[in-house]
Amino acid sequence: MTKPVDTGLMPSFQSFFPLEHLTDGISHMGQMINAVQDLKGRPIGMVSMKELVGYYMQHQVSNSMKGILVQLTFETTPYEPCIHPMSSLTKTTISDLRYNTRHEGSYILLRLITGLDITGTLFAIAEDENQRVIPVQLFNQNSLPGNELLEIYSAFIVKEPLVEVVGWGEVGIRVDHASDFKCISRYSEDLPAGWKKSIKEKRTVAQWKAVATELYKTGLYAQAVECYSKALEIPSPPGRVQTLRFNRAQALCKLGRSEETLLDLGILTPAMQSYDTALYRKARTFYDLRQYRKSSEVLSVLCKAYPKNPHANRMFSESIKRLLEEKTGMYSFKEMQTKLLARHIVRLEYATYIGPIEVRPASVTGRGLFSSQDVKAGELLLCEKAMAYFSEEDASKRMLCRGYRVGLDSAKAMPLARVELVHEMVRELRTKPSWMADFMNMYHDSYKSTVSSFHDDDGGALVDSFLVHKVMVHNMLHSDTCTRDTYVLRSESKSVFEEERSDFAMAQQPPCGIWRMASFANHSCLLNAQHSFIGDMLIMRATMDIAAGTEILIRYRERATDFLKASKWNPFEDRGFACTCDLCQSIDYTDERILKLREAVLRDLQLFVETVFIESRPGKVEVGDLMMKMNTLLATYEEIDVYLPRLSVFEIKYALTRIFDVGGLPYAAAGLAVECFMNLGYSLTGAITMENQVVSGPLAIEKWGMLDYRLVKCWLILARSYRIMAPHLEHAAKDYAMLFYKMVVGEDHSFNSAYKKMMS
Numbered sequence: 001m002t003k004p005v006d007t008g009l010m011p012s013f014q015s016f017f018p019l020e021h022l023t024d025g026i027s028h029m030g031q032m033i034n035a036v037q038d039l040k041g042r043p044i045g046m047v048s049m050k051e052l053v054g055y056y057m058q059h060q061v062s063n064s065m066k067g068i069l070v071q072l073t074f075e076t077t078p079y080e081p082c083i084h085p086m087s088s089l090t091k092t093t094i095s096d097l098r099y100n101t102r103h104e105g106s107y108i109l110l111r112l113i114t115g116l117d118i119t120g121t122l123f124a125i126a127e128d129e130n131q132r133v134i135p136v137q138l139f140n141q142n143s144l145p146g147n148e149l150l151e152i153y154s155a156f157i158v159k160e161p162l163v164e165v166v167g168w169g170e171v172g173i174r175v176d177h178a179s180d181f182k183c184i185s186r187y188s189e190d191l192p193a194g195w196k197k198s199i200k201e202k203r204t205v206a207q208w209k210a211v212a213t214e215l216y217k218t219g220l221y222a223q224a225v226e227c228y229s230k231a232l233e234i235p236s237p238p239g240r241v242q243t244l245r246f247n248r249a250q251a252l253c254k255l256g257r258s259e260e261t262l263l264d265l266g267i268l269t270p271a272m273q274s275y276d277t278a279l280y281r282k283a284r285t286f287y288d289l290r291q292y293r294k295s296s297e298v299l300s301v302l303c304k305a306y307p308k309n310p311h312a313n314r315m316f317s318e319s320i321k322r323l324l325e326e327k328t329g330m331y332s333f334k335e336m337q338t339k340l341l342a343r344h345i346v347r348l349e350y351a352t353y354i355g356p357i358e359v360r361p362a363s364v365t366g367r368g369l370f371s372s373q374d375v376k377a378g379e380l381l382l383c384e385k386a387m388a389y390f391s392e393e394d395a396s397k398r399m400l401c402r403g404y405r406v407g408l409d410s411a412k413a414m415p416l417a418r419v420e421l422v423h424e425m426v427r428e429l430r431t432k433p434s435w436m437a438d439f440m441n442m443y444h445d446s447y448k449s450t451v452s453s454f455h456d457d458d459g460g461a462l463v464d465s466f467l468v469h470k471v472m473v474h475n476m477l478h479s480d481t482c483t484r485d486t487y488v489l490r491s492e493s494k495s496v497f498e499e500e501r502s503d504f505a506m507a508q509q510p511p512c513g514i515w516r517m518a519s520f521a522n523h524s525c526l527l528n529a530q531h532s533f534i535g536d537m538l539i540m541r542a543t544m545d546i547a548a549g550t551e552i553l554i555r556y557r558e559r560a561t562d563f564l565k566a567s568k569w570n571p572f573e574d575r576g577f578a579c580t581c582d583l584c585q586s587i588d589y590t591d592e593r594i595l596k597l598r599e600a601v602l603r604d605l606q607l608f609v610e611t612v613f614i615e616s617r618p619g620k621v622e623v624g625d626l627m628m629k630m631n632t633l634l635a636t637y638e639e640i641d642v643y644l645p646r647l648s649v650f651e652i653k654y655a656l657t658r659i660f661d662v663g664g665l666p667y668a669a670a671g672l673a674v675e676c677f678m679n680l681g682y683s684l685t686g687a688i689t690m691e692n693q694v695v696s697g698p699l700a701i702e703k704w705g706m707l708d709y710r711l712v713k714c715w716l717i718l719a720r721s722y723r724i725m726a727p728h729l730e731h732a733a734k735d736y737a738m739l740f741y742k743m744v745v746g747e748d749h750s751f752n753s754a755y756k757k758m759m760s
């Protein structure tokens with residue numbers, strides 16, 4: 001037998017590091033991973049139980065300081081989930097494991113000998129039947145309901161175990177695919193005698209049922225399902241089978257395994273006891289699967305048979321509301337926001353409405369969203385419930401630490417929030433296999449997954465978590481918990497200049513999610529549709545009048561400046577593309593020296609304006625000086641690009657608009673507000689300014705430009721100025737303010753309070 005080999009390197013005992021030592025942490029782990037790479041295929045070094053538990057305890061100590069430390073975990077080379085049923089795998093043990101090897105055709109049976117750390121990726125120490133010990137790190141399992149592996153001595157199986165350096169610097173088993181891992185009930189007959197809760201060899205149906213009921217009562221639903229299934233393996237009369245399947249359905253439902261729940265409920269007949277409860281469960285399950293028509297059909301039967309059942313009636317009216325939303329796009333956005341605020345829940349129960357849009361081949365990459373008819377500015381194109389969603393609230397609820405997942409080859413670190421989104425998506429797919437086809441259809445670049453059968457031994461979907469990761473990278477959208485609140489915060493900020501928002505700020509990782517229909521939309525800085533959020537509901541509205549057959553383009557991220565070329569500022573690098581909209585192209589074609597000059601003049605002007613603003617001396621501004629600097633800034637733009645947004649000019653003009661408005665100079669403020677629109681590519685007609693007092697026709701937008709949330713305030717300032725200068729135009733300016741508000745925050749019911757505040 002080959003002698004086990006040691007790496008010769010000390011494990012780091014921890015995967016948590018102070019922020020300032022992250023690079024040291026990465027380099028230490030890199031060394032460990034390289035050392036182990038050289039030992040590939042050789043038997044793993046053995047560590048004693050005492051040593052390993054000692055490391056684990058040290059890890060726990062550093063973990064308890066997680067408020068100031070961040071966790072590092074590492075990516076591995078993608079591999080596919082095991083596609084073989086348990087019956088075709090052979091058992092292996094720890095002493096047979098090899099360094100950096102996936103043990104194909106084998107499975108390993110283990111049980112925990114420490115608690116399971118759940119603050120980052122799950123990990124713990126486990127032993128096999130020979131009392132050999134090994135660390136185990138589980139990815140994509142955190143949010144799996146029914147992961148009841150929380151107690152010490154819980155037993156589990158890892159299919160085709162992969163041995164690598166695990167998160168805290170020791171060699172161990174890492175599990176990336178949820179389906180490669182299976183909890184084993186302590187009542188299972190497959191366990192070694194000493195690991196079983198009871199050693200009774202043969203159980204009757206009644207005994208299995210009693211055990212299952214007990215497990216259900218203590219909240220161990222996955223184990224209850226297992227025991228009900230054992231009972232169902234033994235032939236029984238139809239009535240008993242129905243009861244068992246009904247009970248199993250209840251447990252499956254608790255685990256969120258909706259589709260399996262429906263299968264069990266499908267065989268029930270009206271003759272059975274608790275048929276009303278069964279129907280109610282069925283309706284609820286359809287509802288959870290977002291199949292509102294089926295849910296209301298079941299509820300209509302239930303309400304007819306049991307007209308006094310209050311739960312059924314309430315549920316029926318909710319289902320009908322969802323059906324209407326789905327059909328008409330009529331939502332109570334006010335109710336949505338109230339629910340979000342009152343209950344501090346980010347996942348809302350609303351249906352998805354798909355408006356006048358469709359998926360077609362696009363000119364950039366693959367497919368895109370297109371308008372299926374003429375659309376007016378502000379029209380609702382889509383209101384979509386997230387497929388998967390993750391927010392800081394979820395992290396704090398689960399006491400998750402902050403962390404990064406590092407790709408040693410790419411030297412890129414991914415915030416834990418995104419890792420969690422992958423987990424969330426895996427969970428949804430495992431429990432709702434019918435989503436798989438839609439999911440597989442989402443853009444995932446060149447990643448190929450040959451997993452063709454989508455079900456594992458338990459009927460759960462076989463999910464390739466590396467594929468989920470790829471889909472997430474390309475399709476994820478960062479969101480606000482509530483765009484209206486973000487808008488209010490931003491627009492009420494004292495600073496007249498927009499501070500750059502960093503997505504990677506440690507203190508605030510924005511929520512993120514995957515929306516299936518929205519994910520077909522391609523990006524352009526010169527957007528024609530804007531998306532906003534209320535919890536996990538995404539609202540997409542047209543930001544201009546759009547002709548039928550036009551591609552709908554959203555802005556994945558705002559372009560912060562117009563003095564950086566894509567080579568210096570490409571927020572879409574990880575998505576494998578750079579924006580080539582007309583604005584980005586014009587910046588790319590501009591000489592580097594001119595862009596540098598643009599930046600320098602902008603900074604100079606910002607300082608100048610800030611000084612004036614802080615000193616509140618707008619009347620005494622040295623106009624000549626300001627004009628000269630402004631002209632220098634304007635000269636950095638090509639004359640011919642007159643309709644392309646000039647972001648730096650807009651920045652200054654917007655600040656000045658606010659200054660003159662606050663300073664009580666309505667004519668100057670109105671003139672500047674109109675210029676703000678021009679700077680973003682709009683062309684207005686009928687707008688009265690100091691220079692242009694004789695205009696004919698109503699105030700209108702002749703040409704639409706690039707939406708910016710600050711334009712709402714420009715309209716409001718224009719309305720306020722017109723109250724004095726041209727009262728007949730105040731109303732039209734206010735209406736535009738309301739329209740722009742709706743395009744930015746997704747709804748306009750809250751507009752009047754914002755408007756009142758501004759006008760008072």
Ligand SMILES: C[S@@+](CC[C@H](N)C(=O)[O-])C[C@H]1O[C@@H](n2cnc3c(N)ncnc32)[C@H](O)[C@@H]1O
Pocket residue numbers: 362364365366367368442443473474475476518519520521522523524575576577578579580
């Ligand atoms: C959310 S998907 C958009 C839909 C995708 N085109 C499809 O075929 O399913 C995002 C991916 O589309 C591509 N994409 C989006 N906007 C693009 C653009 N402006 N230029 C080039 N590729 C773009 C990128 O590959 C990006 O990762």
